[in-house]
Amino acid sequence: MKTLSNSTLQHRPPIKPTASFMLSHPAHLIALGFGSGLAPKAPGTIGSLWGWVSWLLIQQHLTLTAQAVLIGLAFTVGWWSCTVTARHMGVSDPGSIVWDEVVAMWLILSLIMPCSFAGQFAAFVLFRFFDAVKPGPVAWADQLFKGFGWQGGFGIIFDDLVAAFCTLLCIAIWRFF
Template structure:
């Protein structure tokens, strides 16, 4: 009896498309998809950042004066790491654009450290953050590449951390540019 041909490896499952129905299927998806803001058909990162700004204004009434933003952001980072990892695994994409929790938490950090600030300064911070997040110059690009999948590697905790990490670096770059700009303006 002739030898049977070797079996080909099973094809990888196709990526899942994010949708409202998909989001409703698991709590991690609600969080990672920014409570639906990541489902925007265009520029989900920008929509997620706008959602971050609006939610910051609302949440700051309860978290601002008493100083609980630090705890809330730490909790959002830990829960976000879990949610972004699980959602990326469910979508079968290492860093899907629909995951916007990274933009939300990173922009919360920018606003937390910036406020109280005039609306135009918050708008400038928004523009700078979107630039750093989308264009990924210098250190943001390095941070984005740091946790990329290698061939044969499964989506895991490293990719979940990577989803958050490049946006945290974008937030840091935003704050540095604002601080240098204010310093030069005063000087």
């Protein structure tokens, strides 16, 4: 497998992801949300939906401990895959990388389930609001880690974790009152 140097990345145009790009490296497959990031419009929303649906299937077969381990592994593997894929695409935080949305939705749903469809939908809408609009702490988190390399890959995921925290905070306040 060919590795691209930083100087090569700086002198070529960014890559628009395709199915063949996604299948060319395991990191691409993960970072692009197993194809959900290839959506021509709103890939972050499609990735979040994929995260929601996949969690509904996953959580039925795992204990709470196994769910926590899975989310931890998904974060760690996602950090690597987002780092590699962003570097290969030549874009520090491409919209087609949606693994960050998937992991954030898994985290949110793991903490609010069991929950009605309306509650799950409210969590989805809140998360999409925080992730897309990036108010306050989410904007701060989005600017904190930029570029290529480990910090850029972490930054791709970090702002979505902050958006997940904001979502969970709103849900907790809503449930309290």
